[in-house]
Amino acid sequence: MNWKTTATAMGLALLAxxxxxxxxxxxxxxxxGNYTSPDVIKKFEDKYNIKVTITxxxxxxxxxxxVRQGGTGFDIAVPxxxxxxxxxxxxxxxxxxxxxxxxxxxxxxxxANPDFDPGRKYSVPWALGTVGVVVNTDTYxxxxxxxxxxxxxxxxxxxxxxxxPEMNDVIFAAIKYVGGQQCTDDKAVLKKVRDxxxxxxxxxxxxxxxxxxxxxxGDFKATxxxxxxxxxQRLANPAIHYNYPKEGYGLWSDNxxxxxxxxxxxxxxxxxxxxxxxxxxxGLSAFHRYANAITGSDKYMPADMKDAPEVVIPADAxxxxxxxxxxxxxxxxxxxxxxxxxxx
Amino acid sequence: xxxxxxxxxxxxxxxxxxxxxxxxxxxxxxxLAATGPLLIxxxxxxxxxxxxxxxxxxxxxxxxxxxxxxxxxxxxxxSLAAAHxxxxxxxxxxxxxxTLATLALGFPTAYFMATRSExxxxxxxxxxxxxxxxxxxxxxxxxxxxIRNEGIINTILLKLGIISAPIQILYTDTAILIxxxxxxxxxxxxxxxxxxxxxxxxxxxxxYDLYATRFKVLRKIIFPLVKPGVIAGSILVFIPALGAYVTxxxxxxxxxxxxxxxxxxxxxxxxxxxLGSALSITVMIIVMVALLAYVRNAGKSGVRHG
Numbered sequence: 194m195n196w197k198t199t200a201t202a203m204g205l206a207l208l209a210x211x212x213x214x215x216x217x218x219x220x221x222x223x224x225x226g227n228y229t230s231p232d233v234i235k236k237f238e239d240k241y242n243i244k245v246t247i248t249x250x251x252x253x254x255x256x257x258x259x260v261r262q263g264g265t266g267f268d269i270a271v272p273x274x275x276x277x278x279x280x281x282x283x284x285x286x287x288x289x290x291x292x293x294x295x296x297x298x299x300x301x302x303x304x305a306n307p308d309f310d311p312g313r314k315y316s317v318p319w320a321l322g323t324v325g326v327v328v329n330t331d332t333y334x335x336x337x338x339x340x341x342x343x344x345x346x347x348x349x350x351x352x353x354x355x356x357x358p359e360m361n362d363v364i365f366a367a368i369k370y371v372g373g374q375q376c377t378d379d380k381a382v383l384k385k386v387r388d389x390x391x392x393x394x395x396x397x398x399x400x401x402x403x404x405x406x407x408x409x410x411g412d413f414k415a416t417x418x419x420x421x422x423x424x425x426q427r428l429a430n431p432a433i434h435y436n437y438p439k440e441g442y443g444l445w446s447d448n449x450x451x452x453x454x455x456x457x458x459x460x461x462x463x464x465x466x467x468x469x470x471x472x473x474x475x476g477l478s479a480f481h482r483y484a485n486a487i488t489g490s491d492k493y494m495p496a497d498m499k500d501a502p503e504v505v506i507p508a509d510a511x512x513x514x515x516x517x518x519x520x521x522x523x524x525x526x527x528x529x530x531x532x533x534x535x536x537x
Numbered sequence: 538x539x540x541x542x543x544x545x546x547x548x549x550x551x552x553x554x555x556x557x558x559x560x561x562x563x564x565x566x567x568x569l570a571a572t573g574p575l576l577i578x579x580x581x582x583x584x585x586x587x588x589x590x591x592x593x594x595x596x597x598x599x600x601x602x603x604x605x606x607x608x609x610x611x612x613x614x615x616s617l618a619a620a621h622x623x624x625x626x627x628x629x630x631x632x633x634x635x636t637l638a639t640l641a642l643g644f645p646t647a648y649f650m651a652t653r654s655e656x657x658x659x660x661x662x663x664x665x666x667x668x669x670x671x672x673x674x675x676x677x678x679x680x681x682x683x684i685r686n687e688g689i690i691n692t693i694l695l696k697l698g699i700i701s702a703p704i705q706i707l708y709t710d711t712a713i714l715i716x717x718x719x720x721x722x723x724x725x726x727x728x729x730x731x732x733x734x735x736x737x738x739x740x741x742x743x744x745y746d747l748y749a750t751r752f753k754v755l756r757k758i759i760f761p762l763v764k765p766g767v768i769a770g771s772i773l774v775f776i777p778a779l780g781a782y783v784t785x786x787x788x789x790x791x792x793x794x795x796x797x798x799x800x801x802x803x804x805x806x807x808x809x810x811x812l813g814s815a816l817s818i819t820v821m822i823i824v825m826v827a828l829l830a831y832v833r834n835a836g837k838s839g840v841r842h843g
Contacts, residue, residue, distance in 0.1 A: 254805045258590050279589045352705075358791055360806040384611050399708050399790025410687050412707065522588045522808075529807035530610050536794040537620035 219244045220460040223260070223267040225447070226251060228320075230480030233473050240467075243460050260285055260452060268455035269464060271319050274309045274446045275361070275519040281315055286450040289462050291317045296469035304446070304486035308516070316448035317465040318486035319477070320421075323506065323514060324362050324443040326436045327404070327423045332414040337436045338510075340370040343417055344389050346396040353414035355407065358400040360532045362443060363390070365517055366417065369441040376520035387531045394535060408433055421482035424503040435503045437510035443517040446486070478504075582814035590808045600811035604819055621799070621816075628796040629823070631785070632778040635717040636725075636771050642718060643725035643770060648759075650726075651733035662730070665723050673720060677787045680716045681707065684788075708790035716788040721778060725770040732766025733759075768835050776824055796820055 222229065226249035234245050248267065250256045253276045259265055261283060272280055280286045291297055292305075292313040300318065310316045328337040333349045341347075344367060346354050356363060365375050367390050373382035398413065407413045408426045418426075423435035449468065451461040467473055474485040475493030484504045491499060498504050506514065520528065582600050584592040607618040650661040668676060683689045684706040691703040706712050736759065744754040760767075782797040791798070796816070803813030 252805060254590060254808065258804075261591060283589070355790075360802075380611055387610075394792065397792060400792050401786075401790060410685070412685055412687075522586075525808060527610050529802065529809065530607075532807070533620045533624075533794070533799065533802065536792065536798070537623045 218242075218457055218460050219246065220269065220457050220464060221245075221267045222247045222464075223250060223256065223265065223270045225249065225271060228271070228481050230477050232480070233468070233476040236473070236476070237464060237467055241460070241463055243463070257285075260454075263454060265452075265454070266456070267452055268457045268461040269449055269451055271447045271449050274307065274448060275517055277309045277316055277448055277450065278519065280450060281310070285453055286315050287453050287455060287458065288314050289451045289458075289465060290314055291465050291469070294462070294466045294469065296466050299469050299471055299474075299487045299489055301486050301488045307446075310448070316450045317469055319447045319449050319468065320481055320483035321444070321446045321486055322483045323420045323437065324359075324366070324417065324445070324517075325420060325423070326438055327408065327416050327418045327426060327433060328436060329408065329411075329414045329430070329433050331432045337415075337434065338439050339436075340366050340438045340440050342415055342436075343397075344370050344393045346393065346415075350415050351396045352398055354397045355399045355401055355404060355413040355416035356397055357402055357404060357417050357419075358536075360528060361517065361520075363417065364528050364531065365443050366438070369438070369515075372440070375515065376518055376524050378524055383527060383531065387534060390531065390535045400536070405429075419483075420503040424482050424498070424501055427501075427503070428497060437506065437513060439510075439513060441513050441515055442510075444514045445517055578814045578817055582811050582818055584811050586809045586811050588808075590804075590810065592810050597811065600809070600815040603812055604815045624794050624796060624799050625819075625823075627793065628779055628781075631713065631717065631781070631795070632775050634714060635721055635778040635781075636774045638714060638718040639722050639725040639774050640767065640771065643722055643729055644767070646722075646726050647729035647733050647763075647766070650730050651736065652738075658734070665726050665730075668720075668723055674783055674787075676720055677716055677784050680712075680719055681787060684712055684715065707788065708792075710789070712788040713785050716784040717778060717781060720784055721774045724773040724777075728769035728773065729763055729766040732763040736762050764835065768832070772828065772831070775827070779824060780820065 220243050222245060224247060229247050234247070237243065238245055250259070253273050256270055256272060257276060257279065260267070260270060260280075270280075290313075294317075297305075297313070300313070304318050304321075306312055326337060326340065326342045328342060328350075330337075332353065333342075333347060335347060335349075342350065343354060343356060364386060367386045368375055368377060368382065371382060371385040371389055373379065373386070377383065399407075401407065404413065404416045404418050405422055405425050408416060409429045418435075420435055423433070426433045427435065449465055451458060451465065455461050468477060469487060471487050471489035472493045474487035475490040475495075478485050478490065478498065479495045482498070482504075519525075581592055583596055583598065585595040585597045585599070587593050603618065604621060605618055606615050607620065608615055646665075650658060650665075653661060681688075685691070686703040686705065686707065688707075690706070691700075694700045695703065706715075740758050740762070741754055744758050749757065780797050781795065782801075785791075785795045786798065794802070800813050800816050800820075803809045803816065807813075
């Protein structure tokens with residue numbers, strides 16, 4: 194490269210940067226990794242002339258700890274429903290009143306007034322999902338709609354089962370399996386939970402998050418997993434099936450909130466409203482592969498998601514779904530002890 | 538009246554003072570940067586956990602008690618924290634085995650390098666440093682790719698008809714050890730090589746002239762002279778191996794916690810920052826004690842380098 198081209202390149206770069214500076218504004222999103230559709234973001238940027246930056250996090254606890262320290266520069270975060278009440282209680286989020294926004298009419302009635310944010314004063318639904326059991330039917334052909342696959346592993350699957358190491362999900366599943374209620378303080382139930390987990394572990398091969406790749410490569414033949422992940426696995430290998438455990442399974446949702454320390458509040462509100470539009474909500478789903486709570490979005494959904502059993506919960510499994518809650522700190526403490534016992 | 542001696546002494550004092558003043562900024566930064574965060578960890582270990590992470594500013598020694606003792610969840614009896622002891626022991630054992638494995642592989646490698654001609658030595662040294670060019674995670678995933686069921690080793694063995702079903706290496710203790718030895722090998726080879734390079738091989742020749750066996754030459758001449766390198770290498774491998782996080786969880790499958798996982802749990806899903814802090818400090822104390830014991834022992838029987 195000679196000096197002339199270098200100078201031209203620098204000039205162009207300068208032009209580009211001033212171009213950005215002239216945009217209406219910026220929006221800094223703090224979200225889970227590999228979760229935000231670049232196409233939808235591009236559309237938002239073009240429509241409002243706003244430059245969006247996305248920073249990843251890998252767990253609710255990381256996000257909460259970081260935002261609580263303050264000075265993050267983020268405008269938006271996407272906590273799970275179990276954490277939304279904490280964010281509200283700790284005064285981290287701004288009351289943007291999405292319930293009064295223009296596109297709110299699109300939010301499905303069952304999502305318009307959830308327990309974790311009554312009246313939707315703070316949050317807008319981003320994605321909905323379930324936690325269930327994934328089985329490779331080439332290896333195991335029996336009935337798989339039970340947590341028994343994980344906690345009382347059939348012979349064909351012994352030594353081939355993975356468990357996603359999400360403490361609250363795993364203990365929720367084990368409580369359901371032994372017939373208890375989530376966040377129970379019944380010591381007898383919790384003891385059964387611990388014994389079930391400890392007895393089940395020798396049949397597991399791993400406790401990992403990386404299920405899409407490992408189920409695909411055949412390192413695992415069954416795993417506990419989120420439905421969107423299961424969908425990606427089935428698209429890669431049709432023998433892989435997602436199952437809704439009959440003992441009860443967890444439902445979750447991630448929700449967009451605006452931070453109290455946000456510097457670009459107006460842009461953040463525009464974004465909250467923007468993603469409640471059916472076409473945009475479908476765009477988000479097409480990327481992260483989870484369902485959304487927006488009515489009318491189905492007609493924009495990709496063909497392979499419209500009737501996918503991972504996304505559309507079958508009628509007979511529907512009543513078994515239960516929203517996961519945040520347990521009281523003392524209960525959470527017992528969970529941690531059981532978890533340490535399990536992984537020691 | 539100032540004698541020449543006094544003048545010299547004053548100059549020396551000034552010299553010493555200047556040196557201190559000149560290095561003061563650097564020392565101050567190191568002191569603050571190294572001890573500041575550690576002090577925070579120490580203070581946190583004596584506080585009460587907040588309801589959803591973080592800490593409450595309220596003194597409590599519970600974190601330290603629960604490092605060593607646990608109250609049974611179900612019958613409320615106090616006993617030795619068996620889970621913590623198991624996890625600590627697993628990490629310590631892994632660090633020791635890794636150190637021994639890298640020593641067994643690294644010593645001959647360093648000897649081989651040091652006995653090459655001056656010109657080719659640089660090439661060997663260069664080859665040893667190549668793994669450092671990539672990230673630890675990528676190197677670990679490369680090992681995973683080799684040993685997994687559909688990986689290189691199993692595919693070749695299956696194709697050759699030597700085995701009929703893949704050997705399960707991934708997610709076993711062997712897998713962790715293979716990964717750890719591979720990742721930490723250069724840290725052992727480099728310091729041993731540095732000592733070995735300075736070794737006067739005429740001493741080895743003299744040993745043979747005096748009818749020493751090969752083993753005797755190795756034990757009585759080579760090993761004592763490169764001992765500082767072996768010590769440095771062992772320390773460089775042992776300490777990071779004790780806190781290893783990525784390699785055991787990627788290759789071991791994360792079923793069994795290492796020390797680092799246990800600490801991470803307290804700051805993440807466990808939401809017990811004081812316990813996490815107390816555990817971190819315990820690890821540092823273990824490292825310090827191990828180092829002191831090791832260096833002292835090694836120094837006692839060591840032959841003085843001439």
